Amino acid sequence: MYKYKSTCRFKMLVYTATDILEIRPQQILESVEEIKHPHLKLIEPKKKTDKKKQYKVKKRGVSDGKSR
Numbered sequence: 109m110y111k112y113k114s115t116c117r118f119k120m121l122v123y124t125a126t127d128i129l130e131i132r133p134q135q136i137l138e139s140v141e142e143i144k145h146p147h148l149k150l151i152e153p154k155k156k157t158d159k160k161k162q163y164k165v166k167k168r169g170v171s172d173g174k175s176r
Contacts (some may be wrong), residue, residue: 113137
């Protein structure tokens with residue numbers, strides 16, 4: 109299954125092997141076949157990463173006992 113997102117500014121017609129599709133701006137389209145069109149961007153599934161959150165350790169300045 110292929111997922112595409114339209115990057116065009118206007119409605120457009122796209123011919124696939126089976127039919128003709130009307131695609132609106134920013135529309136997400138799912139297709140069984142691969143479509144090669146300059147205004148359709150292939151959306152790849154996001155990979156989940158099992159990373160633990162890393163916290164930054166705050167470093168405190170070393171004071172010599174003199175304050176201004």
